[in-house]
Amino acid sequence: MQQDMIVILDLGSEQNTLIARDIRSLGVYTEIHPHDITADQLGALPNVRGVILNGGPNRVVDGVSIDASDAVYQSGLPLLAVDHQGKADQNLGSWPQEEEARMDVLKQFVFDQCKAQKNWNMENFIADQIDLIREQVGDKKVLLALSGGVDSSVVAALLIRAIGKQLT
Numbered sequence: 001m002q003q004d005m006i007v008i009l010d011l012g013s014e015q016n017t018l019i020a021r022d023i024r025s026l027g028v029y030t031e032i033h034p035h036d037i038t039a040d041q042l043g044a045l046p047n048v049r050g051v052i053l054n055g056g057p058n059r060v061v062d063g064v065s066i067d068a069s070d071a072v073y074q075s076g077l078p079l080l081a082v083d084h085q086g087k088a089d090q091n092l093g094s095w096p097q098e099e100e101a102r103m104d105v106l107k108q109f110v111f112d113q114c115k116a117q118k119n120w121n122m123e124n125f126i127a128d129q130i131d132l133i134r135e136q137v138g139d140k141k142v143l144l145a146l147s148g149g150v151d152s153s154v155v156a157a158l159l160i161r162a163i164g165k166q167l168t
Contacts (some may be wrong), residue, residue: 002047002116003124003128004047005029005030006030007030007042007045007051007054008023008051008052009054010033011035012057013056013059014056015054017032026111027119027121028116029125031045035066048077049078049114050078050109050113051068051080052065052081053081053144056083061136129158130161130162133158134162134163142166142167
């Protein structure tokens with residue numbers, strides 16, 4: 001089961017992971033992508049229901065304010081543009097400082113505007129990743145170099161569950 005997704009575009013914010021965590025706590029999957037995502041890259045993401053344009057103190061690069069591409073604005077997806085500097089910045093609305101107010105804004109955007117379903121949890125995510133691995137690997141063999149760190153250990157655990165004896 002593929003989960004609905006909210007995409008966060010990084011427009012110089014330091015709050016990307018916080019917003020992602022808040023959305024996931026609502027039961028909706030989210031991914032963070034760079035501000036210059038192309039139309040093809042955005043279109044290739046599965047089940048995108050909305051986009052958050054997440055601005056912040058690092059929005060100005062070499063004297064120029066970065067922004068999402070026209071393709072994002074013309075995608076037809078619901079957009080939420082926020083600023084973490086406590087003031088409006090072009091089309092970015094001010095982000096509430098109080099947690100309850102922030103969660104209310106996110107709930108309204110995610111569920112009312114984007115019509116996202118509460119269908120993300122870790123079990124569903126793991127099952128989807130296992131299915132994806134099986135689809136990509138097919139009947140081939142996989143060689144894994146395991147460093148012992150968290151990332152490679154998680155990959156190893158997923159590969160074992162997905163393909164078993166095809167893993168070396």
